[in-house]
Each structure stands twice: as C-alpha cells, then as structure tokens.
Amino acid sequence: MAFVENIAILMFLFLGGALGFAAEFIPRLFTKPRPTPEKLAPFESGEDPVGTARIRFRIQYYIYAVAFVAFDIVVALAIPWAVGWGYVYWTPIILLLAVMLAVVGYYSAKGDLEWI
Amino acid sequence: MNTQITLTGIIVFIERNVYLRFLLVAIVAFIIVSIGSLIELYIERKFWARIMSRYGPTEVGKFGTLQLIADAVKFLVKEDFSPAAADKTIYNLVPVFSVTVSFASLLAIPFDYTVASLFPSSLHPLTFVASNFDPSLLVAFGFFALEPLIVLFGGWAAGGKYTLIGGFRSAAQLISYEIPLVLSFLSVVVLTQSLNLFQIIQTQAHSWPFAVLAFPAFITFTVALLAELERTPFDLTEADTELVSGWNTEYGGTKFLLVYLSEYIRAFAGSAILVSLFLGGWLGPAPIPPLIWLFLKTIIVFTVLVWIRAAYPRVRIDQMLALGWRILIPVSAVWLVLTPFVAHVAMMHGALA
C-alpha cells in the first residue's frame, strides 16, 4: 500500500475548502451590507430578544456524552477485530461489547438514559 | 519543437503528477455530487409535494426545474451579515468547514472508478482511481463523524437561543446514533474482511447482496443513517414548530447556502455509502454503465428517504434516544458477534465468495 491515498484526502479537503471559501467570501465583494439593529438581533419569533443566548444546559446531555466517549473507544477497538476475526482471539472483543451492553443496561435500569 | 497541445498530451501530463491527478478526481467528484444534490433537491421538493397533494415548484423553467438555480442565485446576491451577538470568526468559518468535511467524506465512494471505466484502457484510466485503498470506508466515516462539532460550534457561535438549543439537540442525536452506525457497517466488514469500500463492492459481485446476508445490520444502518442525516422521522433537531430551523436559524445568504449544500452532500454521501455497503454499489446488468448504476441507486435510496419523510410523523426526543440506546446498540452489537457464523455458513453454501 502506498502513500498516495493521503494525497487524495488532501486534494479533496483542499478543493472542498477552496470552493467553500470562494462561495462564502467572493460574493461579499459585490454586496453591500446595510446593517440595522433589528437585522443583527437574534431571531426570537419576532419578539425583542430576552436575556443572553449563552444559556446553561442540563447535566442530562453530559451523560450521553460520557457514554458516547466510552462506547466510541469500544467501537474503535472493534474495527481491527472486524477485519481480522479469522485469525485472532474473540474473547477480548466479546468482553468489550458485553461491558458496553452491561453499561447500557445499568444506565437504563437506573433511569439515567431517561429524558426528563 | 512540437508544442501542439493535444487532449492525450494533457491527460499524460496530469497522469504523471499525482497531485494533479487527484485534484482532477476531486473535481469529478464535485461535479457528480453537485448534479446529485440538484437532483436530490428537486426530488425533495417535487416528490414530497406530490405526496402531500401539492404541486411544488412549477413556474421557473419546465416543471419548475430551474427553481433551484434561481434560489441559489438569490442566496449568492444576498447581503452578508453576522448577528451582533455572534462570535464572528467561528460563525463565518463553520459553513466552510462544514462543506469541506462533508465533501471529503465522498472520497471513499468509488465514483472515480465508475467514471474511469467509461474511458478506453489506452489512457490508463485506473491510475485515476483514488478510492481504492485500504481503510477507505473508515476515511469516509471519520469525516462523517465530525458533524456533531459543526453543529455545536455553529449553534453556539450564532448567538441565538434557537441555534444553541438546536445545536445541543443535534449533537445529542448525532452522538447517540454514531455507535449503532459503526457497529452495523462493521458487520459488513466482517463479511468481507476488508475496510476497502471498493473491495466490498467487488465481493458482492460473487455473492448475495449484503442487504440479505446482513439483514439486521442493513435495518439498523438505515435507521441510524436517517438519524445521522437528521431527516424525518428524526428531524427533531430542526423541528420547525419548536426550534424554527435548528442550529442554522441565524445563517443567511451564502452561509446558509453552504450549510444547506453540505447537508445535501452528506445525504448524497450517506446514500452512496448505504448503496455500496449493502446494495452492490455499481454492480448491475450490463447495458447500463456502472456510473449510472451507482448514481441511480443512490438517488433511489434518497427518494426512499424523502418518502419516509413524507409518510412518517416526527418522533419525540425521548423516543428517539430510547430507540438509539436501548434497541439499536444492543441489536447491532449482538449481530456483529453473530456475523462470522453467518459468513461461515454463507461460504459453505456459496452465498459468499
């Protein structure tokens, strides 16, 4: 396997970035912004905006993020196994997936995945 | 000195330089995805309207086909503005980043091979194939998995309440369905023992389609993909009665155009990956070339997604999360471990090469 696929990725990123950049910033040269306070206010259904937009969120979101990071590692470790299952041990991956399912079961049994 | 520039000469020149070669591949992919996105948008508006007993666009062009061009031009000539509360740098960079990342995930889809197969072999078309490398499926997915960040940064930077809440909901949804998505495509990887999307399609030439061999994974992948693309019934991140338009509420003009474009590029890439993994990719009866097969299958899958959008109501957020965590993750994990046995049985009966 050669190194060329990296160049392909680079070229795709380059083309996407260049086109996106051009599409966003070139039309600005031809249009004249006419800002008004109403135009620059955040949209709140036509009402005057109330308070700050940087509101705090509930801890509920954090539980999903924690579970996601833990499971993402499990999934990332499952990728090599899926390629080489014919000649490697199965017990580690079965243990990993079992731990994942046990954690899901524990979270749902305790009601932590409930959306209140 | 012969300085005559011929088409063959240009092709040979491009072929010798690996950078130019892959830039050409990227341009071809961009043309294909642009046509694909336009067709998708047209289907979305027209087909959806017909299901709802409306007409959809009719005025501009024949059957309203030029409406999309008119809309794009309108976005491009709009004035540029950033909300006063926005973090201007991040707010302006998020659309560019979004379209870059979505476009990069197209790399793995073998459109370049199907285009190359149309050319005579005297031009060495196979040197132009960029998608045939080992973890190509993973490359597509790695860029696909950056969407939660775009949503979070975009929603936060715009400085509105709707955008921030929409961004958070989107991110929660995207991360909930990423695990089942990966676990289901891994069962196809188990069947072929390769992370190369190219090779996965070639294996399906001599075996049953993986939609049959890995049926549960096909179902979980489709559901997770629907959620990852934020389409109905999982479009509660842009539930218009609650959140106006979700995280991109404050994006206008060309910025909205880019965000919208990247959404459709993602839909196109997602449908193409689904087709390549489970439905045989470019494979099909002979008279129609592979390029048309791959394109047609992708568009048909997208049409089914639009059909689902028209036919089903939106789920609630607790239902959505319960489906992702309690059903899709266990089902796809258990199926992943069972797939080697299926592969073994299928190989014995000649259903898998």
Added chain:
Amino acid sequence: MIVDVAYYIIVLVTLLSVVGFVVTKDIVRAAGLLLVVLGCVAAAFAFMNSLLLAMIQLMVYAGAVIVIFLFGVMLTRREAPTSRLRQLVCHENLTYLVFAVLLFLLILRASMGLTSPLGYIYVSPQLVATSLYVELRGVVYALAALIGASSIGAIYVVRRDKKHSDSTRGGGVQK
C-alpha cells in the same frame, strides 16, 4: 520533498494552535483550537502511513472528546472567574517560552533533515488486529475493565451533580 514541507507546516500549525488554546480567554474558542490540534495529530498519523490510526484519532478524539469538552463548558456558567490553577497554567509568558523552545527544536529538526515521514512502514488494519487481539490482548482486557469502571464511576459523579443542580435550580437551566 513537498511531503516533508507539508509535514512541518502541520507541526507548526499544531504548535500555534496549542499556544492559542492555552492563551485564549474564551473557552469555546479554546475548544475550537483544540480541535485543530487533534486534527493535526490525525494528519501526522496519516503522514506516518497509518491511516487507520489517523481516522480513529479523528473519530474518537476530534469527534467525541471535543463534544464532551463543549458539553462540559456549556453546562457551567461561562462568567465564572478563572481559578488560580488556570491562571497559573495560563501564564502567557511561560506559554510563549515553551512555544519558542518547541519552535526552535522544530526548526533544528527540519534543518537537519533527519526524518522523512515517508520512511514509516504501512500499518494495515490486519497488522493492528494481530497485534491488538493476539499479542496485546491482556491490554484489551484491562481496557474493557477500565471502560466499565469509568462509565459506572462517571454516572455516580453526574448523578451527584444532578441532585445538586436540582436542589439549587435557579432559572436559566435549559431542558
């Protein structure tokens, strides 16, 4: 040659983003710069001819750890004063000093031309599978135990915080 230049550009971007990450006052911008750092690390893995590792880096670190970082940032009050530890760590002069040393080392390394990133052998997924699930499988067992323990431990911390935030709920906490 182009590859070498690109490699050192990426290392330079990484260094600059790290400085920005430490120096910037806005936490969300810091997260954005951290994303750049992690993306550049993924690119460095790709340069070392291990695309599998690069993509797992992109998936797990850039795609997941930044999400947890942002969720954590937005759960807290952003107006909160910075702690003394953060002030100490964020001491800008120290950061610039470390940056200057690293930049000097980088220039030294590049000017000596010691490494070509192309010199690394290709790391195939099959190779990773063998080393992970045959030779290093004990590590995977330990990792499974660690993931289980940390998930259960994290939920206890979150639950305590939830109880705390429920009891002191003012307004402005968004569902």
